[in-house]
């Protein structure tokens with residue numbers, strides 16, 4: 001499904017009007033695979049001279065998260081990061097505690113072990129959050 005149709009569909013379901021501003025927010029999130037907070041997304045929209053208010057950005061992100069189009073990441077620093085989820089393969093994240101770099105990974109073995117553990121515990125997994133935190137070995141990282 002095209003991203004405009006998908007947005008129209010979820011807004012309709014929530015009795016919210018489809019607007020150019022909401023489309024701009026969704027397009028902005030789809031334009032990159034970075035993990036950004038709402039303020040970063042708002043600033044990019046401002047830079048592109050789009051006329052979207054901060055309130056619209058926050059509210060639209062909230063609707064997108066609740067409808068599974070956007071993933072919200074909680075990295076334990078009080079700043080939620082967001083990424084497009086539509087059509088993106090499942091992945092987990094490694095976070096550098098110094099430069100806050102976020103790297104995506106996907107490991108079949110870990111995925112399978114998680115399923116197996118859940119099964120042994122009498123659960124059927126609906127979703128999981130798997131995050132690793134550490135110090136990156138990048139020479140440009142401020143911790144070096």
Ligand SMILES: [Zn+2]
Pocket residue numbers: 096097098099100101135136137138141142
């Ligand atoms: Zn780092």
Ligand SMILES: [Zn+2]
Pocket residue numbers: 035083091092093104
């Ligand atoms: Zn990601």
